[in-house]
Amino acid sequence: MLKVEDLHYAYDGAIAVAGVSLEVGDTEIVALLGANGAGKSTTVKCIAGAQRPARGRIAFNGAELAGRPSHHVVRHGITLVPEGRMIFPQLSVVDNLEMGAYAVRDQKAKAQSMDFVLDLFPRLAERRSQLAGLMSGGEQQMLAIARGLMSAPKLVILDEPSLGLMPTLVQGLFDLVRSIRDRGIGILLVEQNVHQSLRICDRGYVLEKGQVVLSGTGRELLADDFVQKAFLGTGAAA
Ligand SMILES: Nc1ncnc2c1ncn2[C@@H]1O[C@H](COP(=O)(O)OP(=O)(O)OP(=O)(O)O)[C@@H](O)[C@H]1O
Ligand SMILES: [Mg+2]
Numbered sequence: 228m229l230k231v232e233d234l235h236y237a238y239d240g241a242i243a244v245a246g247v248s249l250e251v252g253d254t255e256i257v258a259l260l261g262a263n264g265a266g267k268s269t270t271v272k273c274i275a276g277a278q279r280p281a282r283g284r285i286a287f288n289g290a291e292l293a294g295r296p297s298h299h300v301v302r303h304g305i306t307l308v309p310e311g312r313m314i315f316p317q318l319s320v321v322d323n324l325e326m327g328a329y330a331v332r333d334q335k336a337k338a339q340s341m342d343f344v345l346d347l348f349p350r351l352a353e354r355r356s357q358l359a360g361l362m363s364g365g366e367q368q369m370l371a372i373a374r375g376l377m378s379a380p381k382l383v384i385l386d387e388p389s390l391g392l393m394p395t396l397v398q399g400l401f402d403l404v405r406s407i408r409d410r411g412i413g414i415l416l417v418e419q420n421v422h423q424s425l426r427i428c429d430r431g432y433v434l435e436k437g438q439v440v441l442s443g444t445g446r447e448l449l450a451d452d453f454v455q456k457a458f459l460g461t462g463a464a465a
Contacts, residue, residue, distance in 0.1 A: 228251055228252055228253045228255075228287065228288055228381065228382060228413055229249075229251040229274070229285070229286070229287050229305070229382055229413070229415070230250050230284075230286045230287075231247060231248055231249050231250070231270075231274060231283065231284070231285050231286075232248045232283060232284040232285075232286075233246050233247075233248055233282065233283045233284065234246070234247040234248070234270060234273055234274075234280050234282070234283035234284075234285070234293075235280060235281045235282040235283055236266075236269050236270075236273055236278060236280050236281055236437075237281060238269075242437055243266045243269040243437055244266045244269050244270050244273065244280070244437045245266075245436070245437035245438050246283075246437075246438055247266070247283075247434065247437065247438065247439055248439065249270075249432050249439065249442075251382060251413050251414075251415050252413065252429075253381075253413055254408055254411055254412065254413050255408075255413050255414070255429045255430065256404065256405070256408050256413075256414045256416060256427055256428045256429050257413075257414070257415050257416065257428060257429065257430050257432070258417075258418060258424040258425060258428040258430070258431035258432070258445065258448075259271070259415060259416065259417045259418075259431070259432050259434065260417075260418065260421055260424065260425075260431055260432070260433045260434070260448075260454075260458065261433055261434035261435060262435070262457070265434040265435055265436065265437070266434050266436070266437040266438075267386070267417045267434055268309075268310055268386055268417065269437075270434070271307055271384045271386055271415065271417060272307070272309075273285070273293075274292075274300075274305065274307070274384065274415075275297055275300055275305060275306070275307035275384060276292065276295050276296050276297035276298075276299060276300035276301075277297050277307065277309075279294050280293055280294065287300075287303055287304070287305060287382070288303070288304070288381070290303050292305070298329075298330055301330045301378050301380075302330050304379075304380050304381035304382060305380060305381070305382045305383075305384065306327075306375040306376070306378050306380040306382075306383050306384065307375070307384045307386065308372050308374075308375040308383065308384065308385050308386065308388065309386050310386040310387050310390070310417075312367045312368055312370070312371040313371065314359045314360075314367050314370050314371055314374070316358065316359050316360025316361075317358065317359075317360060318358070318359055319355070319356050319357060319358060319359065320351050320354055320355045320356070320357055320359055320362070320370060321341075321355045321356065323359045323370055323374055324341060324344060324351075324370075324373060324374055324377050325337075325341075325377070326374060326377075327373070327374035327375060327376070327377030327378055328340055328341075328377040328378055329378075330378055331377070331378060331379065336379065337377075339379075340376065340377045340378070340379050341377070343376065343379075343410075344373040344376050344377060347373070347376070347403075347406065347407070347410070348369050348370075348373050350366060350369060351366070351369060351370060351373055354366070364391055364392065365392055365393065365396040365399075368388060368391075368392060368400070369403070371388075372385065372388060372403070372407075376407070376412070380412060381412065381413060382412070382413040382414070382415065383407065383412055383413070383414050383415075384414075384415040384416075384417070385404070385414065385415070385416050385417065385418075386417045387417055387418060387419060388400055388404070388416075388418070389418060389419070389420045389423075390419065397420060397423065398423075401420075401423050401424075401426075401427050404416060404427060405427055416428060421454070421458040421459060422449070422459055424445075425445040425446075425448050425449045425454075427445070429444065429445060430442065430443065430444050430445065431443065431444075431445055431448045433448070433453075433454065433457075440453075441453060441454065
């Protein structure tokens, strides 16, 4: 479904992404892992059209999306839920959700998306008229994800969705990621929570200094010595 090849990006000459290639298949969960500053957010912003790559190809179901603006990318079926929740605190839950469907012109499709997300997030359905700013941090994160789903994407990119969540809510978040996939949506998951991500993903990529240094199935990466040492603190030599 998504095929990224040789992606490059630099901030004022400082190279952040240096030749990343990765793929996400239909209804696959793919993890994108790496230390702080490895280039994960920059990579996904380039894919979502929030930043314009210096070089590289981004093919999505046959369309070439590299360098296209985010509203164009959204119409092709890719949504990014960015790092930090960026919901509108002064708007109600439902109004926040409506904002996620800004690129959808068909009112019937919009209503279907609303039904879909309120069914997937019963907690948001209960609180649909509440001001978003009064929701708990965990609920705001759910709202950010739900808003991303309002454009009826084929691929959702989640940038550190578990960041700042209480440990007791993190498991629920990973269950949610799986249930989104079970409804036919592919997921590119950027996460610090390496162990949980590798358990639920089909495949994963490890970024270091803007390059993919390792890739494999979730199971392979969980068992990998480098991954264990670098992220899980459990390697043989750790
Ligand atoms: N707006 C910016 N201006 C200048 N440099 C930036 C900017 N955003 C990121 N960088 C730099 O680009 C590199 C990659 O950053 P990026 O945010 O993509 O990493 P990341 O893997 O998402 O890290 P984190 O895990 O901390 O979110 C880092 O060296 C970072 O300092
Ligand atoms: Mg980041």
